[in-house]
Amino acid sequence: MPKQQSRQIVVGILANAGGVGKTTLAVHLAYALSKRGCSVALIDLDPQRALDVFCGLPSVEAEDSLVRVLSKDFVGGWPLVRAWNNPNIEVCQGHPVLSQISDDLVIRRRGEYTLADRLQSHPLRHDVVILDCPATLGMICENAIAASTGLLVPIQLEMKSVSGVADLVQWAIAISDDLQLKPRPPILGLVPCLYDNSRAIHRQYLRQLPDVAEQLQIKLYPQIRDSSEFKNASANGLPLQKYRPAHPANRDFEDLAHDLAALARKGKW
């Protein structure tokens, strides 16, 4: 038997609440993975196209965004642009029209599987594909689940985000069931984001999380600290690793990047 070849992994980053750090996680993870020798495609499924800001990219017309990929008459040729002039990180940009496409997918045949079908018939060359999803669970997120080999869930240690994650876990299981995904894309990890050690509620919920994660049978990753430098970096269209290479928060992504790189290489978690 031939040795197991490396296979592409598709990681959907989902959170059932806004502003919890999805795009921050996507961007910094992409950068950390590229440092580990993986090529990464970042796909922006969010009509708010936050990825453009974080990658320092000018916004594009619908024709040059994911809108074209999801449109009925896509014939191949993903619109990809390099991020930070790094040949190993390419971005498929989002566009506000995505919200209309989402409505259109509802009535289209295999609507929930459109993204999965595109990745199947017009494969990307990258080792890792990261899907940055909108905060609202809907048709676009269903597409992300159907296309993903695994999911990552950022969680902010406040009640709104925590509640959102609880619902998200149930929803992901139910959708996988409805879409008859075999195997069901597992939740690869819970990632506490925007962690502020000076806040009592953050400290308290962080202590409670291991128990929750264990019962959900989901791996809990080390928290990513909150820092105003993240905001400064994204204002400059850069990841923190490039903006402040010596910043301690850069190390917060290492465990996760290590596991994903290993998964992409071995095809096993």
Place this chain on the structure above:
Amino acid sequence: MGRIPAINQRFTGAYQATEQAQKIEELQSEVEHLRAAQSPDLEAQLEVLREQLKLQSGELAIEVALIQANPHQPRQTITSESIQTIAQSLEKDGQITPLILIPRGKHYLIWDGQRRWEAAKLLGWQTLQAVTAPMPKDLHRKALLTFIHHEDLNPLDKAEAIVKEIAESTGITADEIPTMLSTVLRRLERAQLINQLTGLVAGTPEVQQQGLRQLDIGEKEMSLLLALLDLGLNPASVKANLLSMLALPTDLKQAIRERGLKGAHALALASLSAKTLRTSERQATKERLAVTQQMIDQDLTVAKTRELVSQIKAKYLNSEPTESKEIAIATKGLERLSSDTLKAINQNQLAELRQVLQKKLAEIDVILSK
């Protein structure tokens, strides 16, 4: 700090969903495991065999004309549609897997690949790639065991294959088997021992033998039941579901084989016999063929088929000619016309009567001669 609500409770639903999903996954993998253990994967087995034979004898190009269908092939039903599909794929992609053949003198019997062979004939191919295997001692039994639990084998083929195998292994003739089976089962039913028999299906051969001895049955009956149990079959369900197929009229058997008529539908149609309809064999066959066609065209359910069947029955049984009062009165009236009366009326009226009678006689003749 204790005033901040804990997050654990918020996750109750998520915990339940996780647990449920995991249980379902476990069950599914268990089912898969059981299925694999119970009915050996046909394709995988054939693949192994094919590889072995390729190593032994190498792949050969065999003339299509020298290949013969295996008379023991349990899959008697091969629809022309499935052959068309295979022919298309042969033409498009070429032959991917070699046939498995058994040399017999100058000819070759098909072990695996009957449909590819039929398709190749259709395409006018001269040769097919094949590997050859030595003639197995119990070709039929082996083929049967591989096919018996295969879902796409229709009940008629199954029944015939089973009867053939039982006849070979027990020496009881194929004609005797259905009668003997129903007799012994009816007796066991009366003695309320059927459940005891059914309980033996999962037993070891020793347990089966011992269990049968306690049932007080004859030697031949014993070997018949033992042979069925040995094939992993429940004798009662063989009788109910399979042997009834053997008694089906030819047109229905043909429809099962060639047009994919289902067993339950066929049984419903079989009640449209000459005897129940009180009509000729030919007329009954005609009715059956018409309903079969309708069923296949409209993809009717068993229930709908039964309904249709009873409508037809009603049509036949109600249209039975009834005695008519009108006729009785007319006959009596005619009889009452004495020769004196006839003599007394005028010639014109008499001629008129004769004309009416002659016309009626002609009509009656036509009806009676049908």
